[in-house]
Amino acid sequence: MDSNELQLFNKINNARADNGCAPLKRSTSLTRSSEAEAKQRAADDTLDDGNTSSKAAAGGDNWSADRAFDRMMSQNKPTLLNCGLTTMSVGRGTATYERCTLFLICSDRTRVGWVATFR
Secondary structure, eight states: OOHHHHHHHHHHHHHHHHTTOOOOEEOHHHHHHHHHHHHHHHHHTOOSTTOBTTEEEEEEETOOHHHHHHHHHHHHHHHHTOTTOOEEEEEEEEEEEEEEOTTOOEEEEEEEEEEEEEO
16 A cells, blocks of 8 residues: 555544444455556546445545545445444556647646445
8 A cells, every 4th residue: 555545544444433443454455456446447537436335436636535535435434434344455546638628728637546445
């Protein structure tokens, strides 16, 4: 996990502690799959699709861990605060794309995808 991913991991763990849940353990093998999925979501622009009872996803242009956490809490709070889950990984992926206005003024943007996977 890089420092960005660790920041989101800690935010989720802190929210869980505030709600009486035990801390989650990190999983190296889950992290690899979460990172790969986050990169794919950023590339495909499927950032908020696929929230389930064992996964939360969020993202957008230049999204920070704070913003991803806020979105995950608003869209998938029951999963994040499920005290029955014991392990989590966080993945962050980026994709650069070009956005053009109606006047054909174009600029590069960075889309950031975040995925938290739980077991």
